Amino acid sequence: MFEVNVDALISIFTTVNFFELGLFLAMGTAIGISVGAIPGLSPALAIALALPIVLWLPIHEGLALLVGTYKGGTFGGSITAICFATPGTSASAATVADGYALTRKNQGGKALKTSLYASVVGDSTSDLALIFIAIPLGALAPLLGPPQLTALFFLALTIIIIFSADDPARGIISAGTGFLLGAVGRDVHTGVIRLDFGLYGLHSGVSLVALLLGLFSIPELIFQLNKLWKQRRQDYKEPTLDAQEGMKQKLTLREFLATWRGLVVGTTTGTLVGALPGPGATLAAFVGYGLTRQFSRKPEEYGKGSLEGIAAAESANNATCGATLIPLLTFGIPGSLIAGLFGAALMMKGIPPGPRVIVDYPETIYLLFLIFLLGNPIALVLGRILIPVFTRLAYVPAIVMWPIIGVFVVTGTYGFEIREFDVLILLFAGALGFAFRLMRIPFGPLVLAFLVGPLFEESLRRSLTIARGNYFYFIESPVSLGLWIACAAAIALFLYGRIRMRRRGIKEEQILD
Amino acid sequence: MSERIHSEVIGSIIIVVFGTFFFWWTYHEDLPGGAAIVPRIAAGAIICGGGSILFRALRGRTAVRIVVSRHELLMALVLLSSLGVYAFLMLWLGLAVAIFIFLMGWWLVLFNRMRGSHAPWMTPLALAGIAGGMSAFCYSLFILLLDMYLPNTALF
Numbered sequence: 001m002f003e004v005n006v007d008a009l010i011s012i013f014t015t016v017n018f019f020e021l022g023l024f025l026a027m028g029t030a031i032g033i034s035v036g037a038i039p040g041l042s043p044a045l046a047i048a049l050a051l052p053i054v055l056w057l058p059i060h061e062g063l064a065l066l067v068g069t070y071k072g073g074t075f076g077g078s079i080t081a082i083c084f085a086t087p088g089t090s091a092s093a094a095t096v097a098d099g100y101a102l103t104r105k106n107q108g109g110k111a112l113k114t115s116l117y118a119s120v121v122g123d124s125t126s127d128l129a130l131i132f133i134a135i136p137l138g139a140l141a142p143l144l145g146p147p148q149l150t151a152l153f154f155l156a157l158t159i160i161i162i163f164s165a166d167d168p169a170r171g172i173i174s175a176g177t178g179f180l181l182g183a184v185g186r187d188v189h190t191g192v193i194r195l196d197f198g199l200y201g202l203h204s205g206v207s208l209v210a211l212l213l214g215l216f217s218i219p220e221l222i223f224q225l226n227k228l229w230k231q232r233r234q235d236y237k238e239p240t241l242d243a244q245e246g247m248k249q250k251l252t253l254r255e256f257l258a259t260w261r262g263l264v265v266g267t268t269t270g271t272l273v274g275a276l277p278g279p280g281a282t283l284a285a286f287v288g289y290g291l292t293r294q295f296s297r298k299p300e301e302y303g304k305g306s307l308e309g310i311a312a313a314e315s316a317n318n319a320t321c322g323a324t325l326i327p328l329l330t331f332g333i334p335g336s337l338i339a340g341l342f343g344a345a346l347m348m349k350g351i352p353p354g355p356r357v358i359v360d361y362p363e364t365i366y367l368l369f370l371i372f373l374l375g376n377p378i379a380l381v382l383g384r385i386l387i388p389v390f391t392r393l394a395y396v397p398a399i400v401m402w403p404i405i406g407v408f409v410v411t412g413t414y415g416f417e418i419r420e421f422d423v424l425i426l427l428f429a430g431a432l433g434f435a436f437r438l439m440r441i442p443f444g445p446l447v448l449a450f451l452v453g454p455l456f457e458e459s460l461r462r463s464l465t466i467a468r469g470n471y472f473y474f475i476e477s478p479v480s481l482g483l484w485i486a487c488a489a490a491i492a493l494f495l496y497g498r499i500r501m502r503r504r505g506i507k508e509e510q511i512l513d
Numbered sequence: 514m515s516e517r518i519h520s521e522v523i524g525s526i527i528i529v530v531f532g533t534f535f536f537w538w539t540y541h542e543d544l545p546g547g548a549a550i551v552p553r554i555a556a557g558a559i560i561c562g563g564g565s566i567l568f569r570a571l572r573g574r575t576a577v578r579i580v581v582s583r584h585e586l587l588m589a590l591v592l593l594s595s596l597g598v599y600a601f602l603m604l605w606l607g608l609a610v611a612i613f614i615f616l617m618g619w620w621l622v623l624f625n626r627m628r629g630s631h632a633p634w635m636t637p638l639a640l641a642g643i644a645g646g647m648s649a650f651c652y653s654l655f656i657l658l659l660d661m662y663l664p665n666t667a668l669f
Contacts, residue, residue, distance in 0.1 A: 173528055177557030179551060180535060187548040194544050195535075218592070226588040228623055371585060395637065399627070403619035404647060407612050410600050411651060415661040423600040427593050434589050438581055439524045445531035449555075457551045464547075481661070 005358035008362035024061045028381045036076020036088045039274045043073025047341045059349050064371050071375045075119040079390045082111045085220040090212045091281035094289045101305035109249035114307045115314045116383040122267045122315030127372040128320035129271045147474045149459035151483035153452045158487045161445050163496040178449025181206045199420025210422040211412045217409045262311030265292040270319025275326045277394025281317040286375020288316025328353050346510045447465050520579040521570040528563030532556050606668035609648040616644040
C-alpha cells in the first residue's frame with residue numbers, strides 16, 4: 001500500500017476550482033457519450049482529438065476533459081448497441097445480444113438504464129480499486145512472464161469457447177476464425193507477411209473497428225432491411241424501430257438489484273482484465289459476460305434479453321476505465337491505447353508516467369484519482385439526461401433509420417484510420433457475420449480470439465524461444481501451473497454440466513436449439 | 514435426409530473446405546516454422562469444428578435449425594454491393610453527394626415497396642430533405658469537425 005500524502009491533498013483542495021473541474025468533466029462526458037454512440041467513432045479518437053486542447057488548458061481541466069470523454073465514451077457505445085444492435089464502440093459489442101433482444105421485446109428503456117447504472121457501478125469500483133487495491137497489486141505484474149501469460153490467455157479462450165457457445169463445435173469454429181484473422185499481417189517475431197493473399201492492404205492486419213462493425217452491424221442491417229422488404233403494404237403495421245413504448249420502460253430497484261451477479265462478476269473481471277497490459281475493455285466485457293453466464297441461475301436467458309447479461313458486460317467494460325491506468329502509473333507501461341493517450345497527456349505537461357510518478361507528482365496523481373471519482377456521479381446524471389435524447393433515434397421510422405446506420409458504419413470505418421481497404425474488410429466481415437448468423441455460430445469467441453490471438457502467440461513463441469522448445473517450461477512455475485489447472489477445471493465443469501443435463505433427460509437438441 | 518439436416522451438411526462442408534484451404538495456404542506461403550504455428554492451429558480448429566458438425570449431421574443428430582432464405586441471400590448481396598458503391602462514390606464524388614445518393618436510393622426503393630403505408634409526413638420530398646440534412650450533418654462532423662481526409666473528389 002502507498003502512504004497518503006496529506007500535504008498534497010490539502011494543496012489540491014485549496015488550489016483547484018472544483019466548479020470548473022466539474023464543468024470540464026461534464027463537457028467531456030457529454031462529448032464522450034455523443035461520440036461513443038456513433039458507430040465507428042471510439043472514445044480513443046475523441047481523446048486523441050482533445051489532446052491538443054489539453055496542451056493549453058490547466059492540467060486539472062485538461063485531465064477532467066479527457067477523463068469525462070473516456071468515461072462517457074465507454075458508456076455511450078452501449079446506447080446504439082441496445083437500440084440498433086450496432087455497438088458504438090467495440091467494448092459494447094458484448095451488450096448487443098441481450099440489449100437488442102430487450103429492445104425487440106419493448107423493454108429498451110430497462111436495458112439502457114441497467115447499462116448506465118452497471119457502467120457507473122463498474123466504473124466507481126474500478127476507480128476505488130485503482131486507488132486502494134490495484135496499485136499494490138500492479139507491482140505483481142512483472143511476475144507474469146511469457147509462460148504465465150500463455151496460460152492466462154489460454155484460460156481466457158477456454159472460458160469464452162465453452163461458455164459463450166451453446167455448441168462447443170460452433171465455439172471452436174468461431175475462435176479458430178478469430179485466431180486466423182488475428183494472425184493476418186506481419187508476424188511479430190520474424191517480420192514475414194502471412195495470410196495476405198497478395199493484398200497489400202492486409203500487410204498491417206485486419207482492422208478491429210472494421211471487423212466488429214462488419215460482424216455486428218451489417219448482418220443486422222441485412223435482416224432488418226429484408227424484414228422491411230417483406231413487410232408489404234397489407235401487413236405493414238408500425239413504421240417505427242420496434243420500441244417506441246419500450247424506451248419509456250422504467251427499471252425498478254428490485255430488478256436492478258437482481259442483476260447483482262452480473263455486477264459483481266463483471267466489475268471484478270473488468271478490474272482484473274483492465275489492470276493487465278493488452279487485453280482492454282472489449283475483452284473484459286466478453287470475459288465478464290461469459291463468466292457471469294456460468295454462475296447465473298438463468299443462463300438460458302442469456303442472449304435473449306437478460307438484464308444480468310447487460311449488467312455483466314457493461315460493468316466489466318467500464319470497470320477497465322480506472323484499472324487500465326495501473327500499468328501506466330506503476331511501471332510506465334501503457335496497457336491500452338487509452339492509457340497511452342493519458343500517458344501522452346501527462347508527458348505533454350512534463351510529468352513522466354512511471355514507478356516514481358506517485359512519489360514525485362503526488363498532487364497531479366491524487367487529482368487524477370479525484371477526477372476519476374467525481375466523473376462517476378456526473379456520468380450518471382448526464383447519462384440519465386442524454387439517454388432520452390439518443391433514444392429519440394428509435395422514434396425515427398425504420399426505413400429512414402437503417403440506411404443512415406449503413407452510412408455511419410461505412411464512413412466511421414473509413415474515417416477511423418483513413419484506409420480505403422478497411423471498407424473492404426468491413427464488407428468481408430459483414431458477409432462473414434451474415435454466414436455466422438445463418439449457421440448460428442456465436443461471435444464472442446471470434447472477437448476474443450482475435451484480440452487475444454496475437455498476445456497468446458507472442459507469449460507462446462517467446463516462451464518456446466526461452467525454453468528452446470521444451471514444453472515443460474509452461475508448467476514449471478506455480479502460477480502457470482495453477483492457470484493450466486484452472487483451464488482443466490473449466491473444461492471439466494462444462495462437461496459435468498452436460499452430463500448432468502443428459503442424466504436429467506434433456507436431449508442435446510433441446511439444449512442447443 | 515431432411516431439409517434441415519441438408520443445410521447443416523452443406524454449411525459444415527463449406528466450413529471444412531475453408532479450414533482445409535487455409536491449412537494448405539500456410540504451406541503454400543512457405544512460412545518459417547514459428548510463424549505458421551498459430552495459423553495452423555486456427556485452421557485445424559475450424560476443420561475440427563466443421564467436421565464435428567458434419568459428423569453429427571450425418572448421424573441425424575443436427576444441433577440447431579438452419580434456415581437459409583433466398584430473400585436474405587439476395588438482400589445480403591444487394592446491401593453489401595450498395596455499401597461498396599457508397600464507399601466508391603464517397604472516395605470519387607465526395608462524402609455529401611455519396612450520402613445523398615445512397616440514402617435516397619434506399620429510401621425511394623423501400624418507400625415504393627411500402628407505398629401507402631407510411632406516416633403522412635413521409636413524402637419523397639421530405640425524404641430528400643432528410644437526406645440533404647444528413648449529408649450536411651455528416652459533412653460537418655467528419656470533414657469539418659473531425660478533419661477526416663478524403664482524396665480530391667469531383668464534388669463535395
